[in-house]
Amino acid sequence: MGPPVIWILLVDPLRNLLNTYRMILEGEAYRVEMETDLKNVQGRFLSRRYAVLMTECYPPFEKTLEALRWVKTYSPETYILIVTNTLIDDRSYGELFDAGADDVLIKPYPPEKVLAHIKRGLRLRQLVLKNQELEGRSILDETGFGVKGLVFSRTHFSQCLRQELKRAKRHVRPFSLLLVEIPDRKALGDRLERFCAELARVLRKNIREEDLVGRENGDFGILLPETDQRGTEALVRRLLALVQSDSAFEEDEHFRQAIRKLSFRSFSYPGRFDLPESLMAAVEDIEGKIPSS
Numbered sequence: 001m002g003p004p005v006i007w008i009l010l011v012d013p014l015r016n017l018l019n020t021y022r023m024i025l026e027g028e029a030y031r032v033e034m035e036t037d038l039k040n041v042q043g044r045f046l047s048r049r050y051a052v053l054m055t056e057c058y059p060p061f062e063k064t065l066e067a068l069r070w071v072k073t074y075s076p077e078t079y080i081l082i083v084t085n086t087l088i089d090d091r092s093y094g095e096l097f098d099a100g101a102d103d104v105l106i107k108p109y110p111p112e113k114v115l116a117h118i119k120r121g122l123r124l125r126q127l128v129l130k131n132q133e134l135e136g137r138s139i140l141d142e143t144g145f146g147v148k149g150l151v152f153s154r155t156h157f158s159q160c161l162r163q164e165l166k167r168a169k170r171h172v173r174p175f176s177l178l179l180v181e182i183p184d185r186k187a188l189g190d191r192l193e194r195f196c197a198e199l200a201r202v203l204r205k206n207i208r209e210e211d212l213v214g215r216e217n218g219d220f221g222i223l224l225p226e227t228d229q230r231g232t233e234a235l236v237r238r239l240l241a242l243v244q245s246d247s248a249f250e251e252d253e254h255f256r257q258a259i260r261k262l263s264f265r266s267f268s269y270p271g272r273f274d275l276p277e278s279l280m281a282a283v284e285d286i287e288g289k290i291p292s293s
Contacts, residue, residue, distance in 0.1 A: 011055035057084040065099040072100030077128040079121030149204035157214025174228040180220040181263040229268035
């Protein structure tokens with residue numbers, strides 16, 4: 001068996017620069033794919049796990065930050081290298097690292113320098129993968145298998161909650177958590193698994209790409225960055241109407257009974273953010289394991 005294939009995704013608006021990167025990296029036996037815009041990054045990652053994402057910093061700046069957050073949430077082990085000729089102030093520099101960037105290189109630079117950074121990043125990636133293996137930590141929840149979009153495990157969802165709340169407090173930005181609770185699971189019996197899968201499908205389909213869905217103590221949670229209490233209340237009304245009108249729930253009497261008892265609870269920052277005890281305990285446990293950045 002030969003050495004493992006290492007895939008690198010390059011993202012830059014200049015095709016001639018992409019081709020230059022590609023020749024340098026393929027000369028080191030890396031496998032390379034290229035994009036000229038961040039909009040296709042999610043699709044790429046959904047079809048392949050990349051060891052390295054090497055990307056330019058795109059305007060508007062928030063577009064780049066959203067892409068980095070998504071990649072680091074979906075694939076925490078991916079090494080993200082920002083290569084840019086954009087002038088980055090101290091605050092923006094910090095925001096890049098908060099969003100998930102592992103390193104920043106300012107253009108121009110010699111090929112030897114970018115190769116040195118990538119090799120260092122791959123060593124760090126191996127440590128992350130080993131840590132995941134040792135902890136036996138699963139990122140995705142099986143409820144989301146077959147759902148267009150992602151449903152994260154309780155452990156990973158709690159970690160994302162901690163990160164998003166920390167970011168909201170640091171930058172004084174609105175942030176909300178929405179819990180969708182299934183009250184009488186026993187009544188659903190062996191239908192519970194399918195009920196949860198259908199509910200995950202409707203929830204994931206009808207929220208923004210940057211919103212995160214995960215499991216919480218058998219129920220569902222949704223993380224809503226840049227969303228205040230008013231926006232969350234509007235989303236609750238919309239989701240409830242969509243669930244009630246969905247054919248999967250209309251056609252099954254047991255499902256119809258269950259959705260009448262669905263409970264939506266929201267928590268918004270700034271404001272009181274009194275989490276349920278189980279979720280607070282999970283966040284505090286993660287807080288104790290992860291060094292503060």
